[in-house]
Amino acid sequence: MAADTPRRILDAAADEFAERGLAGARVDRIAERAGANKQRIYAYFGSKDQLFDAVIEDRIEQLLDAVPFDAADLPGYAVRILDFNLAHPSLVRLLLWHNLERPAVLARLPQSVESHARKVAALRAARGDDEWAADRLLGQVLGLVHGVTLAPGPDLDQTRADLHRAVSLLVG
Amino acid sequence: MAADTPRRILDAAADEFAERGLAGARVDRIAERAGANKQRIYAYFGSKDQLFDAVIEDRIEQLLDAVPFDAADLPGYAVRILDFNLAHPSLVRLLLWHNLERPAVLARLPQSVESHARKVAALRAARGDDEWAADRLLGQVLGLVHGVTLAPGPDLDQTRADLHRAVSLLVG
């Protein structure tokens, strides 16, 4: 029908993969969810694995730049990432699945590498750190955010405030 | 042969599940790895899902108490957990799989709940915090450790030192 079939397939696949992972997902179910035909999936994406990678690539930008980086306000940045993660749990799950089932595919995506490099550079400019220090600081902040994302406290405002304070301490 | 067949099955299953997850694991492969017979798996554990849960229960203690909690030295505790995680990556993967594929099974395990409560109590005793503050502090420290575990820096000693410093800042 519509000309947006690949789009619908990608969205349906993102949902299915987020829920069940690569091994647990079923191509027939993706087709059904997309309101599309199974062969369209193979025509556009080749295989189940390639479809999974295509989904990751499709969503990566959304993940990397949904929250604009702010080197001058790392605590606020951290809280905004936490909010984004909590508002988009399926994206977080998608990333976790990806880490477990397709190691080292994402790390090689140029978009991901460049985004990281840009953040480190911005941090250096804002704080005068050397490259390694900036990299490590960013790693700690993101690590903390990810850890909190996986196990947020019962009181969301409290969790947010705690994260803000923790990052403030880290950046000195 | 030996009378430790259930033990061998559990160990083999832990390896297989850590590598491939619940959906990706194959029962035949587990039997082969265990040097045991497939029906022994079903005789002892009932089904693939139940076997997965049994593996988690079997390993949970190892995970909870491998690193003795030290309320008076949280930074050292954090670093020791990091070292443990890095030395046992398959345990970390097992936990990640479990979180994705069997949500809320682990959280209800009494061993896990009790272990957490004991840590919070020890923290309160050592620091005079109220219960919520202790709980939140513990959550932050563990969150940071988990985050760092997922993406440790290239220089392990540096990562360790950074984590130690970060937790020191958090505990004030």
Added chain:
DNA sequence: GGTGACCAACTAACCAGTTGGTTGCACATG
């Protein structure tokens, strides 16, 4: 003789990927 173990084959369902045949639309060619 009961128990724990092995082997091998089996079933019944499932699942990734394929094929053949059909419909409807867009756009050109005569």
Added chain:
DNA sequence: CATGTGCAACCAACTGGTTAGTTGGTCACC
């Protein structure tokens, strides 16, 4: 205007391999 060619999509059935779980028969040891 009519015809036809190609494309995107549909449906449905099929192939071939895989997989959880079962069964029946055998061996060895206590």
